[in-house]
Amino acid sequence: MPESTNQKITSVGIDIGTTTTQLVISQLTIENTASGTLVPRVEITDKEVIHRSRIYFTPLLDRDLINAVEVSKIVETEYKAAGLTPEMIDTGAVIITGETAKKENAKAIIDALAGFAGDFVVATAGANLEAIYAGKGSGAALYSAQRHQVTVNIDVGGGTSNYAMFHEGKAVDSSCLNVGGHLIEFERHGDRITYISEPAKIALKHTGQRLQPGERVTLPQLRPIVKAMAGCVVDVLKTSVHTELTKELLMTPPLQLAHPIRKVMISGGVADYVYALNGPTTMAEVTAFGDFGPLLGWELKVCLERDGFVLEKPAETVRATVIGTGTQSVNLSGSTIHLQENTLPIRNVMVISPFTSLIPETPQGIAEVIKNEILRLQVDHFEGIAAIAMKGPRTMSFANINILAQGLLLGMHDYLCKAKPLILVVEADCGKVLGQCINASANKPLELICIDQLEVDNCDYIDIGKPLMGGRVVPVVLKTLVFNR
């Protein structure tokens, strides 16, 4: 049996935001890090970004409809620039974020990009996931683990500010606020307003200012509204009792603030102005990109420092989300049992987590819980493939693992009759023995994929790739599709 000790996979990440579209290509090194006398433990040991695209303005057909054909052209151009062909890409993730995270857009882009990212093209969207990817890409997640300090990353883009709080490298909280540098548009290097977005109108109402497209503004006129927006960004970090404006601009539930914040990092297009030495002094400087991003960045810094937050500089600013998307979207399973390799890859496996508390004691009890959940989610009407996710058996004893195996077979009986594969995702380290028990209990050969040591909390769908490292692990992409909610 050939067994390579390390393997490289090439991953592409594409971030399509309200304002900009970017792409990075990274190379992930996968290695067995366990010593010879232990059960192999395969981990991603290195992530290297091998190509960073130019930063493009997102091609739009109208204000929030993406021009998917143009996006596919960007991808094609960048592949060429990197010297890669689609066949050389192993996995990929597309994230559509901010104002453009809409169902029609996602669908069009999946179609336009099919065939550009090897085994899977993945469309992910959703403010929380975007925030987490940004925080992983900016280096906030790593910082929180290395310095053991709770770190909040705020990715301030064109339309939204995405918060992710990291504790020991793990995302523990996230939120999204409708504040960004592109909410009011100007003539480039000029002072004439060309567009005012809805959230900016709300903010203007609160500051009592009346600005209209076509009007010319001065820096002292613009500053209060930008200050108000920056204030909202900090408000979410500070307290759970928010101002009226913050309440109106929050797009998700606010941060729970369960942990005291030690450091704050800002990424996104506005970030470079947060870490600048001096703020913009003229309207021409403010509107260098046709918006008020530079001023928002500066006011944000002033506001954060005034309230005593300690700013830390991220490793990546404007490319944080796309780097996070490209390098962090692939997860590896632990040891895995899979009987028929040719069933992989499988895309869009619906994740069902039937067990909210402790797993019942008997196979019948387990089966009943599964059947109820299948009924509730109407999985029987669902054409695709479903996976059962759980923390693990009641205890790690062989007896309890066997009971779980029997309960799963009993509960999934009708589903398995349709000749669909049985896919299990378990957090505990018991994938092999659970798979073995299921095979021993099943009265006919089953197509079984049993993945362990993987958490799929808050995740709707997973993609499972072809096995790596001599069949010992599978790459799994976790997807939260906002447009399915």
Add this chain to the structure above:
Amino acid sequence: MAVANNELEKVIIQSVMEELAKKGLLSQKGKDHVMAAAMMDTPLVPNTESEEMVTFPPQEEMQISNPFNADAVKAMKKLTPARIGIGRAGTRPKTMSLLRFLADHAVAQDAVFLDVSEGFLQRMNLMSVQSAAVSKDEFLQRPDLGRRLSEEAVKIVSEKCEKNVQVQILIVDGLSSTAIEANIPDLLPALMQGLKSAGIKVGAPFFVKNGRVWVQDHVASIVNSEVIISLIGERPGLGTAESLSAYMIYRPNETTVEADRTVISNIHKGGIPPAEAGAHLTDVIQQILAAKASGVKLNQQK
């Protein structure tokens, strides 16, 4: 009544002492010492009711009084069972850490010196034989004796064990009987189920008391199995006394060296969970059978 008893006790002890002293079995000094002890007001027998059980704070609890970064200590403590973040009292350990250290040391000693209980072997339906070491003391002092079966064991194994099977499983106490009782109930059924599903012919597993790893070579020479696997208690540490190793070898003979053995170690609830280890060992045994080699020779074929 207590007073009367004490008086009576005193008289009895005194006469016994004098008798012993007359026969030259007790010196004057020894007699005085024992008498003094007998005269003490408090009874020497510990009163279990008045003894309080010591409860240790949870191991993950941080014991540093004024940490600069408590999160950092907590995160580091999560990564290791080692005694870190335990604070100090001046230059010395805190009472609780010292007591825990002594308790863990006692657990480790028990693991070595206690035997696997008869009740356990019956529950697991395991035949039991002994190595050439007749006692724990001899086992510890004479490693060579733990590496072969006693004459009686040779006879039992040759009479009762199935010959020429593909896999023979041994359960060996080694240096931790605790590891056997903690892991075998979950490991053995998982391993047996896995081997059965793979269609591998397995002899009935049995237990070797006072055994070391090499005893598997002796057993293999009698049962003539292709692969022999020993599930053996590891030398206990202060972190856990429950760790178990699996040593596997393909057809050992007189030229066998240590590098010919494949080992999976660290099987216990805090390491590789025993049931999962059973399933993993099935895979490894299948590889050994297919390659007709184990240890370094197996790795070289990969």
